[in-house]
Each structure stands twice: as C-alpha cells, then as structure tokens.
Amino acid sequence: MSHWTPDSIPDQTGRTALITGGNSGIGLETARVLAAHGARVILAGRSRANLDRAVRQVLAVAPTAETDTLVVDLSDLASIRDAASRIAETETIDLLFNNAGVMNLPTRQSTRDGFEMTFGTNHLGHFAFDAQLWPAVLRSPAPRVVTVSAIAARWPMGRLQDLMSEKRYSGMGAYAKSKRANIVYTLELARRGADTSLKALAVHPGAAMTNLQQHGNGALAKVFTPIAERLLMGSSEGAAWPSLYAATAAEVTSGQFIGPSGRDQTSGTPKPAKLPRGADDLEQGARLWTESERLTGVTFKA
DSSP: OTTOOGGGOOOOTTOEEEEETTTSHHHHHHHHHHHHTTOEEEEEESOHHHHHHHHHHHHHHOTTOOEEEEEOOTTOHHHHHHHHHHHHHHOOOSEEEEOOOOOOOSSOOBOTTSSBHHHIIIIIIHHHHHHHHHHHHHTSSSOEEEEEOOGGGGSGGGOSSSTTOOSOOOHHHHHHHHHHHHHHHHHHHHHHTTTSSOEEEEEOOOSBOOGGGGGOOHHHHHHHHHHHHHHTOBOHHHHTHHHHHHHHOTTOOTTOEEEEOSGGGSSSSEEEOOOOTTTTOHHHHHHHHHHHHHHHTOOOOO
C-alpha cells in the first residue's frame, strides 16, 4: 500500500462501475481510470448533455471502453426511483460509487421532497438510490460500495442532530452533517453485510478543486478560491485515488475510512484514516438507517 498508485489497479475487465456525479471532477476521473483498466462504466448525473460530454472524455483515454449513462437527480425521490428501477431490473453492479454532492450552499434550500438540500442530496439521495438498485449490487459476486465523505465529517458542527437544519442553518454545517452521515451509513451498511462478500467503504479525497467549490459564499470565497487552488488544494486526479484504492485494492476491509496519507491528509497515497469521534456508535448507525427509511419512504434490505 505504501507505493500504491492507479497503476497498481488490477484488470477490471468484466466488472461494471456505477458512479454518481460521474460527469465531472472526482467522479469523472474515477470513471476514466477504471475504464482504462477494462471496467464498464455507467456515469450518473442530472444533465444528459454533461454526461454525454463526460463519455467522450472517458473514451479519449480508453477508446474501446464500454460506457453507459444514467440521468438521475439525487435531490428528487421520483427521479431516483425511476433511475434505480432501470438499474435494479437488468444490471449487475460490481462497484457502486456514491460520489455526487453539493457543498456550502449560502442559504437554506429544499429538495423537491422538502428535505434540506445538502443533507437531502448527499445522504438521503444516495441512501434511497442504493436501496432501490440494491438487487443489481447483490448480483455481483464481490460488490463494493464506496461513499465519498470529507474531512469535514470530523468537525463538531457535523453532529447528527437537527438533520434538516431547521433550527439553525449554515452552509458548511449542513455539509459537515451530510458527510458524517455518509460515514455512519457506510459503517451500518458494512455491519449489515458482514456475512456477505460486500465491502462498504467511506473515503475522503483530501482537498481538491472540484465543482463542489462553485457553491462558495460571497466575497471571501472569491478571494480564497484562487489562492487555495494554487497553494493548498490538489487536483481531481489525485483526489480520486482514495476512491480508486477503496474500490480495487485487495487489502481493504469493509467498514474502513480511506483518505490521503500526505501532510494534513490533503493529498498523497491512500491509507486507512481515523474515523470521526463517535461515528462508529452502533445505536447512532441504527437510528440514522431507520430515520433515512422513514424520510425517503424506502425499505433498504441490505
């Protein structure tokens, strides 16, 4: 693991990867690398035009790759239900990447179903999507589910209270809450699949310039973003390494949290990372699962 790079990925021929947010950033880089190693990739996102453009970028590095697209809006339960039903009926998903997300919305917004937008998209949308396409995951002899969290999951403002941010809203607070939920969900999924071949892992990409940064707040963000891009934040290519490692490395185990090993965990070779304090609490995991089923109206038989 100390010298792992994407060149270490074994041949992925015969395996299918579904990547939410696959049209840009970390998701697109994940798709490009897996396609170059023989995987069939399904890129999922809201815009047909953006997905088609992403497919062309994948084929530019892997001309013989097999690709598909799936239009889905993770902030809309009806869209999720429609997209997931098509996958559940016909596909075998070996690698499922819960990668899409929104970050730091300056004002509290609501999804079509009335959830706070960040938590509703980053956690509840993926929970409902996974639950309804789960038959496709179960068809795989060795499935892996990789959920992209963030270092923000460790922040005190990320505690899983007031999930819809109705009492108090801050953009980064809602983001931290959703990213902590990603980890708690992953740990609960790993527990529920402990007697199966499933590996469920959460990752954090370090700090990278991706489309998430477009939601930064006001004048401060306009000043900070160019500086951060030059001095602090890495590329989408490097930020995809934890996802790729979690999805393909033989030595990973279900329930791990994977992140970069470099200074301040902003970049570098992937390795197991320290969980946020209390994220592995069994009662918290069970409560979040039950509440997610209640809010989304789906039953997840993992």
